Amino acid sequence: MEIANFVKEKRKSVRLTQPELAEKAGVGLRFIRELEQGKQSLRLDKVNQVIQLFGYEVGAVKKKPTTYL
Amino acid sequence: MEIANFVKEKRKSVRLTQPELAEKAGVGLRFIRELEQGKQSLRLDKVNQVIQLFGYEVGAVKKKPTTYL
DNA sequence: TATATTTGTACCCAAAAGGGTATATAAAAA
DNA sequence: TTTTTATATACCCTTTTGGGTACAAATATA
Secondary structure, three states, rough: OOHHHHHHHHHHOOOOOOHHHHHHHOOHHHHEEEEHHHOOOOOHHHHHHHHHHHOEEEEEOOOOOOOOO | OOHHHHHHHHHHOOOOOOOHHHHHHHOOHHHHHHHHHHOOOOOOOHHHHHHHHOOOOEEEEEOOOOOOO
């Protein structure tokens, strides 16, 4: 799953609003919003600040071989 | 494995120098160096440009539960 | 429906990323 | 060892991030 939806789902599963998650993660509200909307050019350390709250960290994962056509 | 060493090992396994990898990934040489040295505040999209060459992408991975002491 | 809550978009601005490049250091080869 | 190759550090500069904030749009609740 893309990080965007991963964060959104995790956040909802623990019933937090975006402002609450921003607060807990120590990032700005704007960042949470851009993150959940899939902005690609976010800073790695900031993303880590957020997902570590859920026990995750950013890492390299194998891409699924795509089926063409 | 941290992304830093992941990139370094993958790069060496295919016998590329840092300038060559930078060229192929379409990022600056400086970026490859900071990446392999573990700089935390890199941009996600740039990291993706690099590791997708090896068939990987950035994603959320579970942190190993740490043993304290 | 109306009202409250949550989420998305737009603006300004300081701080930082990252490209290019030159130089220094380290490692490998002759 | 000397010579070549590879990697690390430092500087200048432009572009972009991300914080703060205000407002709009969407969603949920009464």
